[in-house]
Amino acid sequence: MNISRRFILTGTAALAATAGLPLAARRGWALTSMTMGDVRIDSLSDGHLELPAGFFLERLPEGDRGAILDMFDLPTEGVVVSPCNLTLLRTGDRVVLFDAGSGPDFVPTAGRLPEALAALGIAPGDVTDVLFTHAHPDHLWGLLDEFDEPLFPNAALHMGAAEFAYWSDPRTAETIGEEWLSFAVGAMRRLTAVGDRIRQIGDGDEVLPGIRAVSTPGHTPGHMSYAVGTPGQGVFVTGDFVTSAAAIFRPELGTSTDSDPEQATATRRTLLPRLADEGWTILGYHLPEGGIGRIARDGAAFRFEEMDA
Ligand SMILES: [Zn+2]
Known part of the structure; x- marks a missing residue:
């Protein structure tokens, strides 16, 4: 597998720099590419979240x-900058996105996907499939x-059945909490x-040739990850079955966005050893430096090892 990384400064990133935002916010969007035979995978930044x-x-x-x-450089107050890395896979005629990003209505620091796609010469109409991890x-x-028009008019959309059922159930709004x-x-x-x-x-399920859905519940009830190759x-x-490097180090340390912390912990405890021992390259939506790396064993614990370009 070949890996290359470059940073592209957009107008937005230049603005962030003059506003004195943290380094992660100033980078603009990073483009990290991997090639495996005739499959090319890019990590595209949708921007970042600023979480309490x-x-x-x-x-x-x-x-x-x-x-x-200390270990993860986390502050005790203020905000933590959490990057948002979308996975784009291209092979033959297929242009596959994993998740669709924040769009224009969530937070001002995210929703840059159209800009990132444009820089690669991809129009939203070119996207053939969107595979959602969660909603x-x-x-x-x-x-x-x-x-309010669909951004990817020609794409087939795929989502875990349990995830779809949960978020399309009117009772969810009554039970999810203020x-x-x-x-x-x-949603x-x-x-x-x-x-x-x-x-x-x-x-x-083999959702597309060579791409298999792996149920990873806990962050949300029907969360799915995807194994490519x-x-x-x-x-x-x-x-988001892992949302930070800390949750890789200590699987019980999720964030308060995990809807069922015990189930999320159990999922991490099951999957992290497998990903480490089977040698998967991972692409983590909220992990640093484009999210590409490996899960390495560290004694009884695990850590995220960024992949060098
Ligand atoms: Zn997320």
């Missing part, structure tokens, strides 16, 4: 809180443009807009 530090702190045990904050705003809302209500309302609106175009998939040579598109 409390999202990460909530799950840290008192005793080793300081050490973990949170930073993954789903980019499905509609600023006029803090996440906008997630439920936003419902978008799924309603394109609902009959979504193909519902299950664990183990085979162990050793393949790429595992994680979605």
Whole structure:
């Protein structure tokens, strides 16, 4: 597998630099490319989220809180910058996106996908498939443009059946809790807009040739990851079953965006050893430096090892 990385400064990034934003926010969008035979995979930045530090702190045990904050350079207050890396796969006539990004309506720091695609010479109409990991705003809302029209008019849309069922159930808005209500309302609106175009998939399905769905529940009820190719040579598109390097180091440390923390922990405990031992390259939606790396064993723990270009 060949890997190359470059940073492209856009107008937005130049603005962020003059506004004194953190380095991760200033980079513009990174383009990291991998080629495996006739399959090319790019990590495209949709921008970043600025999450309250409390999202990460909530799950840290008192005793080793300081050490973990130091290790991952996490602040105790203010915001944590969380990158958003979309996976783009091209092979033959197919142009496949994993998730659709935040779109124009979520946060001002994300929603750059159309810009990133344009820089590669790809029009939204060229996208043949969108495979969703889950229906949170930073993954789903980019499905509609600023006029509420589908951004990818020609794409087949794929989503886990359990995920689709959860977010298209009117009871979800009543049970999800005040803090996440906008997630439920936003997902419902978008799924309603394109609902009959979504193909519902299950664990183990070969969604497209060489791309298999892997059920990774806990972050959301029907979260899916995707295995592209085979162990050793393949790429595992994680979605949000891990949302930070800290959750790789200590699988019980999710963020407060995990809807079922115990289930999310169990998923990480099962999958991290497998990804490490089978030698998968991973592409993590919210992991640093384009999200491309490997899960390495570190004694009894695991760590995210960025891949050198
Ligand atoms: Zn996310």
